[in-house]
Amino acid sequence: DVKVTQSSRYLVKRTGEKVFLECVQDMDHENMFWYRQDPGLGLRLIYFSYDVKMKEKGDIPEGYSVSREKKERFSLILESASTNQTSMYLCASSLLGRGLEETQYFGPGTRLLVL
């Protein structure tokens, strides 16, 4: 079974702090994704990566950056946390398959509160 883990389930940070959210997958997947989920807004893609050291912006990259130094690890960085970044953050991975049938496997989520 694919396992996607996230470094923290709950996180409380202060405005202006630099925040690191870590995600690790154990199935040698090429693609990794970071989403945020807010009530009424569904899942919104922040960044994704399809290979080591590769990254692409999603729908809402502002205020975030990412790092993928190893295939299994994808980090989301909030350079200077703000209260509007309080949210549930979900990491996902998928295999670069054929036929556009890419199921995504999700981590348990990190609920971040920025005070």
Next chain:
Amino acid sequence: SQQGEEDPQALSIQEGENATMNCSYKTSINNLQWYRQNSGRGLVHLILIRSNEREKHSGRLRVTLDTSKKSSSLLITASRAADTASYFCATVRSGSARQLTFGSGTQLTVLP
């Protein structure tokens, strides 16, 4: 704009009843996927239906796809309290083989 929109936003039923959720989308697709999310947890993939398929079954789940109407439905038969969760449809974004667009979800509550 949302590629997938689920309907209804919330659904409450008694245990043993069937639950039907609908999803509409806007552009052509290669496949459509349904995911489930328990409260405060990550999403779990349930089922994928290809654009050339009209119906697919998996256990108590039945998914239909009507590409002419750009819609899909998820039916959960003989629901259980443990089916209480949010259900999302997702489609592959046009021009991207990797990215999925998720709808805003249907919150299903199954009352014991």
